[in-house]
């Protein structure tokens with residue numbers, strides 16, 4: 001199956017965080033630099049306005065000031081950069097647990113298994129951009145592709161705050177005209193070697209003789225030749241290993257504010273289904289369920305409950321979240337902009353034990369439900385994620401729930 005990989009790159013990260021810390025800076029050309037008092041200090045980052053004056057990262061302060069006399073210099077605030085990096089990676093983690101940071105302001109996400117929740121991969125990318133912008137004031141460019149190297153090129157292709165899709169149909173048009181040095185792992189010396197061979201663009205590399213490139217650049221030559229041809233099955237390696245994970249969550253931001261209970265139920269069900277599938281995949285059960293709701297004014301509140309026993313069942317998680325929603329939000333008729341379902345207090349399945357009493361019914365029904373959900377997992381494993389979503393089985397589950405609430 002073709003993978004769906006995103007590369008998310010925060011735009012002018014340090015300078016943007018400075019603008020969030022002090023919005024007045026937005027009106028000026030701004031550069032973050034090591035030591036503003038020392039003229040030989042170096043520019044670490046610049047905002048869009050400074051860029052339009054030709055200010056470049058890594059040049060000295062006096063070089064930058066010559067081009068842009070009104071340049072406002074600010075010292076770096078690394079603690080805030082780490083803080084925002086974590087907030088943004090947590091947003092990514094609400095879309096997939098396969099998130100691999102590459103430096104402080106870039107991450108790859110493998111969303112092959114979760115894109116269906118949001119429609120198309122492009123929609124996921126647009127949604128991520130919107131949520132990052134709304135929650136942090138920062139912007140991110142996203143590349144969507146079937147390999148990590150192409151996704152990275154995509155995030156660089158249009159900036160700031162843009163989505164670029166590079167697929168099997170368009171990669172020759174988009175990627176091949178780019179300079180070969182844009183490709184991941186093509187540094188200065190590899191670039192010089194390739195240019196001596198008359199290879200200036202990624203397309204020229206793709207169509208060059210692979211043995212020739214590898215004779216000069218070794219294994220790395222083979223690798224970049226493959227990358228240029230869209231052959232790169234390097235996995236997105238989660239930086240957040242399953243064993244250290246303290247919670248599993250999934251969120252969705254709705255294009256419109258929701259007040260209708262049945263739509264909210266559908267959202268909660270889809271999110272719980274996903275969270276439960278991830279728990280079962282990691283052979284874990286959870287005993288705390290929380291529901292996070294954001295209203296149209298971006299006020300975010302969470303409510304949680306502890307289950308009488310650990311679970312990995314979608315039905316239990318959905319039921320708990322619906323209870324939380326009805327108890328804390330529904331009565332006040334508050335519109336909902338975003339929902340996140342999170343489970344925590346995770347323990348290994350083996351330790352949790354199997355036949356516990358259910359929240360919903362007696363143990364026998366719970367067993368039945370467990371075997372239904374495990375059967376759905378197996379069908380999905382065999383036939384793909386969409387083979388069985390909220391089919392008739394789960395519709396009847398809904399019915400059961402509605403009865404429970406009466």
Ligand SMILES: [Mg+2]
Nearest residue numbers: 009010011105
């Ligand atoms: Mg960046």
